[in-house]
Amino acid sequence: MNIVLSHFGDLLGGFWVTIELTLLGFAGSVVLGTILAVCRVVPITPLRVIGASYVEFFRNIPLLTLMFLFIFGLPDIGITYSLFASAAICLALSGAAFTCEAIRSGINTVPVGQAEAARAIGLTFTQSLRCVILPQAFRSMVQPLVNVFIGVALSSSLAAAVAVNDLTNRTQQLNLEYAEAVAAFLVAGALYLVLSLGGAGAGAWFERRLAIQR
Amino acid sequence: MSVNRVLFDPPGPRGRRRIRIIATIVVVMAMGLVALALQRFAASGQLAPGRWQPFTHWPYLRFLWEGLRGTLGATAVAALFSFPLGAGVAVLRLSRNPTLRRLAAGYVELFRSLPLLLLIFAFLLALPPLGLNLPIFWKLVVPIVMVNVAVLAEVFRAGIRALDRGQFEAAAAIGLTHWQSMRIVVLPQAIRMMAPALVAQLVSLLKDSTLGYVVSYPELMKQANSLTVYTHLLVQTFLIVACIYVAINLLLSQLAHWLERRSQRRPRAARPVPARADVQVDAQAPTPQLVH
Numbered sequence: 001m002n003i004v005l006s007h008f009g010d011l012l013g014g015f016w017v018t019i020e021l022t023l024l025g026f027a028g029s030v031v032l033g034t035i036l037a038v039c040r041v042v043p044i045t046p047l048r049v050i051g052a053s054y055v056e057f058f059r060n061i062p063l064l065t066l067m068f069l070f071i072f073g074l075p076d077i078g079i080t081y082s083l084f085a086s087a088a089i090c091l092a093l094s095g096a097a098f099t100c101e102a103i104r105s106g107i108n109t110v111p112v113g114q115a116e117a118a119r120a121i122g123l124t125f126t127q128s129l130r131c132v133i134l135p136q137a138f139r140s141m142v143q144p145l146v147n148v149f150i151g152v153a154l155s156s157s158l159a160a161a162v163a164v165n166d167l168t169n170r171t172q173q174l175n176l177e178y179a180e181a182v183a184a185f186l187v188a189g190a191l192y193l194v195l196s197l198g199g200a201g202a203g204a205w206f207e208r209r210l211a212i213q214r
Numbered sequence: 215m216s217v218n219r220v221l222f223d224p225p226g227p228r229g230r231r232r233i234r235i236i237a238t239i240v241v242v243m244a245m246g247l248v249a250l251a252l253q254r255f256a257a258s259g260q261l262a263p264g265r266w267q268p269f270t271h272w273p274y275l276r277f278l279w280e281g282l283r284g285t286l287g288a289t290a291v292a293a294l295f296s297f298p299l300g301a302g303v304a305v306l307r308l309s310r311n312p313t314l315r316r317l318a319a320g321y322v323e324l325f326r327s328l329p330l331l332l333l334i335f336a337f338l339l340a341l342p343p344l345g346l347n348l349p350i351f352w353k354l355v356v357p358i359v360m361v362n363v364a365v366l367a368e369v370f371r372a373g374i375r376a377l378d379r380g381q382f383e384a385a386a387a388i389g390l391t392h393w394q395s396m397r398i399v400v401l402p403q404a405i406r407m408m409a410p411a412l413v414a415q416l417v418s419l420l421k422d423s424t425l426g427y428v429v430s431y432p433e434l435m436k437q438a439n440s441l442t443v444y445t446h447l448l449v450q451t452f453l454i455v456a457c458i459y460v461a462i463n464l465l466l467s468q469l470a471h472w473l474e475r476r477s478q479r480r481p482r483a484a485r486p487v488p489a490r491a492d493v494q495v496d497a498q499a500p501t502p503q504l505v506h
Binding site for chain 2: 043044045046047050056057059060061062063064065066068069072073074076077078079150153154155156157158160161168171172175176181182184185188189192193195196197
């Protein structure tokens with residue numbers, strides 16, 4: 001226990017790396033996922049095809065395989081990023097596929113009648129999206145997006161498998177050095193719990209804020 | 215019918231022309247990107263036939279095939295354990311006993327919030343000194359089962375909740391106890407309804423099995439990595455492995471879609487739980503709220 005306490009700063013440093021990876025990965029996947037979702041609904045067939053194939057590919061490739069390809073494969077063709085950047089990019093790339101689906105299904109939960117009504121009172125495409133569809137769609141997107149956030153947070157631990165110095169990796173190292181196993185894992189587990197429950201809590205708060213008061 | 219089909223009028227001649235122009239630009243740009251990537255590969259000599267030829271030889275393929283067998287084996291065993299256990303936890307979570315309910319809820323919340331890799335490291339490093347030293351295969355499968363039971367419990371709970379309450383009431387009316395009605399009436403219907411979501415969950419089990427690399431269990435990732443140590447064909451090996459994973463998972467997703475379409479044809483009490491529950495496992499996902 002003493003060893004864990006004296007290395008608590010080290011673990012916290014790892015936790016910070018995990019948080020950074022999560023936030024960067026999530027931000028990247030929201031931006032890219034939104035673009036993809038737009039691509040999948042516009043009436044331009046090639047864009048739809050590109051969006052759909054992106055989602056199918058990145059939803060089905062295991063994140064570890066993607067990271068290996070990125071970290072060990074790309075340097076062979078002359079593209080090298082730092083380990084941390086590679087892990088963050090991979091998290092964003094795979095998270096984007098899930099974000100895209102979350103946004104698309106959020107838009108689809110709005111009843112068709114809403115869109116018809118918006119069109120009937122003469123709103124244009126952008127107006128009806130901005131004033132009628134999206135505000136309603138956002139409410140049902142919160143929960144799926146929180147799930148994506150937690151997914152990114154938990155998958156960020158895979159960065160440890162490619163030697164990024166995150167929480168999982170530092171816990172594991174601490175073990176190899178001192179064999180103070182159980183305590184270190186309990187602390188790391190608690191920190192991950194804080195991260196995902198924090199994300200879920202923030203999501204629930206956000207959802208209450210967005211709910212219509214009646 | 216989805217919303218985005220009513221958002222705009224069918225485009226007129228000018229709109230159609232604009233769509234055609236943008237489509238052409240997109241296609242040209244996409245082809246340019248592909249050409250750029252290929253040129254990059256060619257410039258660094260990765261497209262040379264010699265670098266791909268090994269993968270036409272049986273010894274190399276057999277090495278990967280053994281990995282694939284390991285992957286499928288681990289996935290199958292993990293599925294075999296986590297599906298029934300997940301259903302069990304879901305039933306406990308819906309039971310009338312508050313202690314059982316809380317225990318099940320605690321389990322689900324805990325294991326949905328822990329990364330699989332951390333659990334695997336725990337089984338690899340922390341538990342052996344305490345006397346729990348499992349064989350390598352189980353060091354991979356047990357953590358996968360522990361995590362996926364929690365996820366599947368949520369899928370099952372969503373399915374049971376989506377079933378019409380009348381089914382429960384009818385079962386109670388003919389004198390079945392809570393457990394009997396769960397077992398005989400509710401679960402069989404719920405499972406049929408959840409089939410697409412359950413098949414989709416196989417995809418995530420298969421992806422989880424890649425962590426066998428960490429425990430040195432000879433599954434596809436581990437075998438591919440060992441192969442690159444000898445051949446140094448990093449890009450080629452991992453591209454092939456990625457394609458294998460994507461192909462298997464696409465097949466599973468197609469199966470899920472097919473089950474979903476098939477189940478929609480029949481009239482039913484409730485709608486099926488959407489496939490791909492890994493995005494929306496939460497049963498409490500709100501129904502859209504509208505101003506009436």
